[in-house]
Amino acid sequence: MKIVIVTYGTEGDTRPFAALCRGLMDAGHEAHLLADASTLGSARALAVPSTPLTGDIRATINDRTIASAVAKGGGFQETARVLAKMVNDNSESWLRATIHAAQGAGAILAVGLAGFAGLSAAEYLGIKGIGAGIIPITPTAAFPSPFLPPRWVPRPFNRLSHTLVNSLFWRSFREKTNAARAAIGLAPRRKVWTDIPMLYGASPHLLPPPPDWPAYVRLCGQWLVPSPAWQPPPALESFLAAGEPPVYVGFGSMTGFDTARLLDALIRALNGRRALFHAGWSGIDPHSLPGNFHVLGDTPHDWLFPRTAAVIHHGGGGTTHSAARAGVPSIVTPFAGDQFFWADRLRLAGVAPAAMDGQKPSAETFARALDFAARAEVRNRARELGEKLRSENGVRDAVSFLERLVAS
Numbered sequence: 001m002k003i004v005i006v007t008y009g010t011e012g013d014t015r016p017f018a019a020l021c022r023g024l025m026d027a028g029h030e031a032h033l034l035a036d037a038s039t040l041g042s043a044r045a046l047a048v049p050s051t052p053l054t055g056d057i058r059a060t061i062n063d064r065t066i067a068s069a070v071a072k073g074g075g076f077q078e079t080a081r082v083l084a085k086m087v088n089d090n091s092e093s094w095l096r097a098t099i100h101a102a103q104g105a106g107a108i109l110a111v112g113l114a115g116f117a118g119l120s121a122a123e124y125l126g127i128k129g130i131g132a133g134i135i136p137i138t139p140t141a142a143f144p145s146p147f148l149p150p151r152w153v154p155r156p157f158n159r160l161s162h163t164l165v166n167s168l169f170w171r172s173f174r175e176k177t178n179a180a181r182a183a184i185g186l187a188p189r190r191k192v193w194t195d196i197p198m199l200y201g202a203s204p205h206l207l208p209p210p211p212d213w214p215a216y217v218r219l220c221g222q223w224l225v226p227s228p229a230w231q232p233p234p235a236l237e238s239f240l241a242a243g244e245p246p247v248y249v250g251f252g253s254m255t256g257f258d259t260a261r262l263l264d265a266l267i268r269a270l271n272g273r274r275a276l277f278h279a280g281w282s283g284i285d286p287h288s289l290p291g292n293f294h295v296l297g298d299t300p301h302d303w304l305f306p307r308t309a310a311v312i313h314h315g316g317g318g319t320t321h322s323a324a325r326a327g328v329p330s331i332v333t334p335f336a337g338d339q340f341f342w343a344d345r346l347r348l349a350g351v352a353p354a355a356m357d358g359q360k361p362s363a364e365t366f367a368r369a370l371d372f373a374a375r376a377e378v379r380n381r382a383r384e385l386g387e388k389l390r391s392e393n394g395v396r397d398a399v400s401f402l403e404r405l406v407a408s
Helices: 011-026 041-045 057-062 064-071 076-101 112-125 155-183 234-241 259-270 301-307 317-326 339-348 363-374 376-390 394-407
Strands: 002-006 030-036 050-053 107-111 128-133 198-200 217-219 247-250 275-278 293-296 310-313 330-332
Touching: 002 011, 002 076, 002 112, 011 030, 011 041, 011 107, 011 317, 011 394, 030 076, 050 076, 057 076, 076 112, 076 155, 107 112, 107 394, 112 128, 112 155, 128 394, 198 394, 217 394, 234 293, 259 363, 301 317, 310 317, 310 363, 317 330, 317 339, 317 376, 330 339, 330 363, 363 376
Parallel strands: 002 030, 002 107, 030 050, 107 128, 128 198, 198 217, 247 275, 247 310, 275 293, 310 330
Antiparallel strands: none
16 A cells, blocks of 8 residues: 655654654555655655655744744644644645645545645545544543643543644634635535544553544554664763763754753753753754753664653653653653643653743752652653553554555
């Protein structure tokens, strides 16, 4: 069978789907990935056929408007507005590119911001449209919508929160999605897609499958890019060998937050303790760091995180799973979107303290979080959780699920 996956987001959003495509190819199927051009490095490394989509995710995230949304705490409506413009500007282009790539395919996996384009392309071609993602958006009473901080939603309103958030996203994208559909001869849609198969690259050990999800929704486990034969730079190897396991600090594709204030709080909390720092898209000047910090380039998380004492991160789904899989505690500073949700999943698993406040960082709060991560019982829980995640094979599970869906 041939499967086309269309997604749009940062490198961390695209990488799991490159891994899934590689898994499909290794199982004897055809696969094709469409995503932002700057995020297709992992697809090229895995020899996955790919097509760049129009748009520039990095420029969008670095835009002053979205940076302001992050700096203000990632309110859902504000974040949705800035993302909506990017999606709406590219809806027709993404739809046409997906139709072109999916000729002869048996199904399209429609993901995230490109989801409506992908499902419309499947409808146009008369093939299966399947939802996929890292963020669980299927309505459930077990937890609130991941796009809302958990403390905002009383438990009786969990299921309703999913319906409302999904409807708000559809409302933001409906006009341009229907214009794109009209341009290729499809009738307009009046409401968001429901009752479609969904598969998630998230661990059932970190997010227990809700009992009220239908059978066509599947939590597969993390979709990992196969580890290359990676060798650390000599400077990193020397740093790791020179003392106790360091604390990792990195905030991925986050930008727009008060970097000076956050860094000052972290430096004072670490108080000379060995640390690794990855700047990501933060714009933080590594030259401002004291000598106990070792500055990293891009380094595979599956190689690095097991060599650390704790991981301080933003709570993106990929980093959250990688830290949990490594068997080390996390300290999460969420800024936007689903990051608050993943911070809470780690807290509920007992491997992270309550989320740090990125808008009001304090050395005292980070110091208490570091003390929490150093507790023997926390480290034991993290190690046990890591063993469970490492026993999963999310790609194999997803490929098997897709084979059954397409054949049914």
